[in-house]
Amino acid sequence: MAERDFIAVRIAVLTVSDTRSLEEDRSGDVLEGRIADAGHRLADRQIVRDERAAIAAQLRTWIADPEVDVVISTGGTGLTGRDVTVEAHRDVYEKEIDAFGTVFTHVSMAKIGTSAVQSRACGGVAGGTYLFALPGSPGACRDAWDEILVKQLDYRHKPCNFVEIMPRLDEHLRRK
Template sequence: MSRIDETREFIPVHIAVLTVSDTRDMADDRSGDTLAARIEAAGHTLARRMIVRDERAEIAAQLHNWIADPEIDVVISTGGTGLTGRDVTVEAHQDVYEKEITAFGTVFTHVSMAKIGTSAVQSRATAGVAGGTYLFALPGSPGACKDAWDGILSLQLDYRHRPCNFVEIMPRLEEHKRRK
């Protein structure tokens, strides 16, 4: 069973929040606000925050920019994961991934089912790794952001979480580059 090992020291990570929307601005970005508040309350650093339009190339370009930034360990995007024609965040993320974290979507669906029942099937939440940076794409509702953070990310981004977590393998994400 998962648990927090209080004998281990907490290691804060630097997290960027990217809201994908054609209509929101910082004044009404409730999902971005939800994530930013939870990130800081957990003791992590909110490294960057911005809003981009629902344009696949723009989303991918911003992901690439933040992957290249040594001050960012994790990018969490919110919005654009649905089924409509303008929902292209998942495709933009997949354009960037070196490796997909395939179980993330499954676990997110499981967490969501407890809150919204079978409506959880409409989410295409996804996650992956590129350039040593974790990338998570969440739905655009504050509730979905709360569920993903509280039920998955707050634990996996906590070095003290047992039996394993994303933070403890961060130093090894790019070990393939050291092999010759």
């Protein structure tokens, strides 16, 4: 079987924080650097406050944008009262990628032990766009990218990957 050619995807990065600016956003910087290093394109990068409606609104904006294939958010996935990123993601998901959180927990266990239980990282699909919510630490962003996303967002990864099914994510919307 012939090797597949790489297909670059367009990825938007959303940092959820009440206190960070783009200049102080180390987690967003980690993701932006890894996106570029992998050969993908940064479609947009924004910071939004820890407000459920504001997070969901930004996700919906990118879901509606044909120039965005994937959204990765960082921050707001913990257990405190201000952590509402997961709820905002679930407000917009059509389908949740349940195993993403499970695999992220497995990766995190190897790095931080049982503290991994405090993460609510999640993934889903809406409007033909993949959405992933990662914790706000640079280490968690590195782990999620290096151990999961860099492989699943690479069309050459076997036996399967997210990119190869991307054209079919919204097929239910095209049915008559």
